[in-house]
Amino acid sequence: MDVMGDKATLLETGRFAQSADFVQPTDLVQPSDRDETGEAAEEARLRLAVEAGEVEAMSVLGAMLLRRGDLDGAEPYLRGATTAGDRAAANNLGVLLYQRGYADDAAGWWRIAAVAGSAAAAHALGRHHRERGDEPAAEYWLRQSAEQGHALGAYALADLLEHRGDGGAEQWMRAAAERGHREAAYRLARALDRRHGREADGDGAVVPTEAETEAEQWYRQAAARGHRRAALQLGAILEKRGELKEAGRWYLTSAKDGEAQAACALGFLLRDAGDSESAAVWWLRAAQDGDGNAANALGALHAERGETQTAERWYRAAMDAGDDNGAYNLGLLCAEQGRTAQAEQWYRRAAYAGHREAANALAILLLQGGDTTGAEPWFSKAAEAGSVDAAFNLGILYAGRGAESEDVTALRWYERAAAAGHTEAALQVGIARLRDGDEREAERHLRCAAGGGSAEAAYRLAAVLDARRPAPSTHELGEHVHEKTECEEWYERAATQGHRRAQVRVGMLAADRGDVVEAARWYRAAAEAGSRNGAFNLGLLLAREGSEPEAAVWWTRAADAGHGRAALRLALVYARRGELAEGQRWADRAVSLGPAEVSERAARLRDALRQELSA
Numbered sequence: 001m002d003v004m005g006d007k008a009t010l011l012e013t014g015r016f017a018q019s020a021d022f023v024q025p026t027d028l029v030q031p032s033d034r035d036e037t038g039e040a041a042e043e044a045r046l047r048l049a050v051e052a053g054e055v056e057a058m059s060v061l062g063a064m065l066l067r068r069g070d071l072d073g074a075e076p077y078l079r080g081a082t083t084a085g086d087r088a089a090a091n092n093l094g095v096l097l098y099q100r101g102y103a104d105d106a107a108g109w110w111r112i113a114a115v116a117g118s119a120a121a122a123h124a125l126g127r128h129h130r131e132r133g134d135e136p137a138a139e140y141w142l143r144q145s146a147e148q149g150h151a152l153g154a155y156a157l158a159d160l161l162e163h164r165g166d167g168g169a170e171q172w173m174r175a176a177a178e179r180g181h182r183e184a185a186y187r188l189a190r191a192l193d194r195r196h197g198r199e200a201d202g203d204g205a206v207v208p209t210e211a212e213t214e215a216e217q218w219y220r221q222a223a224a225r226g227h228r229r230a231a232l233q234l235g236a237i238l239e240k241r242g243e244l245k246e247a248g249r250w251y252l253t254s255a256k257d258g259e260a261q262a263a264c265a266l267g268f269l270l271r272d273a274g275d276s277e278s279a280a281v282w283w284l285r286a287a288q289d290g291d292g293n294a295a296n297a298l299g300a301l302h303a304e305r306g307e308t309q310t311a312e313r314w315y316r317a318a319m320d321a322g323d324d325n326g327a328y329n330l331g332l333l334c335a336e337q338g339r340t341a342q343a344e345q346w347y348r349r350a351a352y353a354g355h356r357e358a359a360n361a362l363a364i365l366l367l368q369g370g371d372t373t374g375a376e377p378w379f380s381k382a383a384e385a386g387s388v389d390a391a392f393n394l395g396i397l398y399a400g401r402g403a404e405s406e407d408v409t410a411l412r413w414y415e416r417a418a419a420a421g422h423t424e425a426a427l428q429v430g431i432a433r434l435r436d437g438d439e440r441e442a443e444r445h446l447r448c449a450a451g452g453g454s455a456e457a458a459y460r461l462a463a464v465l466d467a468r469r470p471a472p473s474t475h476e477l478g479e480h481v482h483e484k485t486e487c488e489e490w491y492e493r494a495a496t497q498g499h500r501r502a503q504v505r506v507g508m509l510a511a512d513r514g515d516v517v518e519a520a521r522w523y524r525a526a527a528e529a530g531s532r533n534g535a536f537n538l539g540l541l542l543a544r545e546g547s548e549p550e551a552a553v554w555w556t557r558a559a560d561a562g563h564g565r566a567a568l569r570l571a572l573v574y575a576r577r578g579e580l581a582e583g584q585r586w587a588d589r590a591v592s593l594g595p596a597e598v599s600e601r602a603a604r605l606r607d608a609l610r611q612e613l614s615a
Contacts, residue, residue, distance in 0.1 A: 039064075055081050059089040071096055087113045091121040103128060114141060119150035127156055135160065146172055151179035158184065177218055182225035189218035189230065223250060228257035235265060244269060255282060260289035267297060276301060287314065292323025299329055308333060324350045328358040340365065351378060356385035360393065372397070383413065391417035392425045399428075418445060423452030430457060439464060450490060455497035462490035462502065495522060500531035507537060516541060527554060532561035539566065548573065559586065564593030568602050575609060584609040 043064060049057030062077030075096055081089030090113035098106035107128045113121035126142030129135075139160055145153025154176035161169035170191060176184035192215035216237055222230035231254035238247035248269050254262030263286035270279040280301055286294035299314035312333060318326030331346035344365055350358030359382035366375040376397060382390030391413050398410035411432050417425035426449035433442035443464055449457030465487035488509055494502035507522035520541055526534025535558035542551040552573050558566035567590035574583035587609060590602035 055084040055086055059086040062089060063092050066092055066096055071099060087116040087118045091118045094121065094124060114144065119145045119148035119153055123150055123153035123156060130160060146175065151176050151181040155181045155184045182222045182227045185218040185222035186227050186230040189215040228254045228259040232259050232262040235262065260286040260291040264291050264294040267294060287317060290321050292318040292321035292326060295321060296323060296325045296329055303333060324353045324355040328355050331358060331361060356382045356387040360387045360390040388417050388420040388422045392422050395425060395428060423449050423454050427454050427457045430460065455494045455499040458490045458494035459499050459502040462487045462494065498529065500526045500529050500534060504531055504534045504537060511541065527557065532558040532563040536563050536566045539569065559589060562593055564590050564595060564598040567593055568598050571602060571605055580609050580613050
């Protein structure tokens with residue numbers, strides 16, 4: 001290629017002017033801050049200055065034309081300024097030649113400008129050597145650029161060092177970020193994110209670590225400069241912290257710039273706020289850009305509306321986008337419609353791809369079909385992959401086999417699920433520990449289960465505490481002083497959740513302290529829910545209050561449900577009324593129902609009634 005001037009001679013003269021570099025080699029054509037009229041006036045002024053022999057004007061005019069894309073117009077001015085010793089012109093001439101495809105010639109001019117002190121040229125030369133695979137030379141020139149404070153040079157050096165696993169990468173990434181390089185700020189934040197931990201303050205509250213706080217600051221800087229993935233990450237941080245309004249603003253910024261994940265996240269934020277229609281708009285946008293999660297969300301939305309065909313279409317779109325949830329959701333949809341064979345097909349597809357909940361669902365489907373042998377390995381696979389439900393289901397599977405060794409295995413799976421927060425698994429572990437006599441461990445697991453909402457666990461925990469309860473304290477005048485104990489609180493929690501035995505026990509505690517109305521309320525609740533003990537106790541309470549006919553109604557209900565004492569009470573009621581045959585019938589029933597003490601008493605009553613009838 002024909003070039004102007006001799007490079008070696010120019011370098012040796014030391015005549016390169018120390019003017020600014022006008023065109024960055026990585027941003028080959030930068031937009032001008034001037035409007036068209038202002039730029040035209042500036043160009044005219046520069047042309048007059050060039051005619052007057054001003055070298056700097058020649059360099060600036062060449063850079064202006066280069067930014068505009070007028071390579072033919074820019075080249076003579078840049079060559080002229082370069083020949084006159086302008087280092088910026090030499091750098092920009094390299095850019096021009098690079099654009100024309102003469103990379104080696106461009107590198108020659110960049111080398112001259114870089115030796116003369118051009119940080120931009122050193123950066124361009126470093127990138128040129130890296131593209132050629134000469135990493136030592138690339139590192140040398142990029143370091144020259146970075147050490148002069150060039151943001152692009154610092155970023156390129158950091159990228160090279162990071163690629164090699166060099167610990168010095170972060171120093172230069174930080175330097176580039178501090179000089180306003182948005183990609184450097186984003187990557188620095190990601191690096192800090194990857195290694196951050198979380199610390200708790202003195203009250204046990206979770207507080208951000210110093211690294212987390214710094215990461216957020218760099219995300220903010222990059223996002224403010226238009227980095228869409230930084231805006232996405234910042235939105236996620238704020239959402240996790242509960243600052244939903246600001247999170248939504250950053251998701252919106254990122255989504256408008258074309259980030260599909262941000263559009264999807266914005267959709268979930270809107271859905272949670274109750275605006276499903278707006279959520280669907282953003283999910284549609286994200287799904288059309290290939291976001292499988294958004295496609296799944298659209299499928300779920302249409303499934304809720306009963307639009308199963310549309311739901312299925314979006315689930316398939318999610319699957320096509322590589323999201324295994326699509327196949328899992330298709331399985332759920334088919335299962336709800338009773339299409340068991342198709343459900344199994346989709347569950348298998350997702351399960352073979354590693355979807356743990358699909359593996360669990362497949363195992364349940366096989367178990368329901370009687371294929372225990374086929375279900376067990378899928379439960380195991382799902383549990384080993386982290387499915388808490390699958391671990392619990394394995395426990396049920398092993399416990400159902402009855403063998404002592406299987407019970408040990410069942411308990412191990414229950415414990416694993418309980419450790420992950422599974423309420424029913426914690427209950428099963430608590431029951432097993434009670435059976436083994438380990439009351440302390442039983443109480444710990446029962447508390448976990450009861451705290452998670454298990455009424456049965458609340459009842460069993462209350463029973464454990466109840467057994468430890470000391471005798472009630474008395475006032476110095478001999479009056480009972482009642483203070484609600486923890487066991488009563490747990491009984492009441494279970495009773496409020498509809499646990500019948502707890503309702504009976506709460507009624508008994510109320511009766512003990514003389515609160516007949518409260519006792520009757522809980523006995524009635526238990527009786528109406530089918531508790532024979534509740535019905536019997538309610539009958540006793542009514543009888544004491546003088547309402548024996550109403551009491552007989554509840555005792556009849558209890559006796560019909562197999563309560564021997566209730567049958568004996570009815571036998572006595574009818575005997576007192578003189579209805580000896582009916583009394584004898586209920587006495588016979590009490591004998592058969594028991595327990596032994598009741599059977600013995602009922603037998604004596606029956607014989608007496610029989611003698612009376614035959615007299």
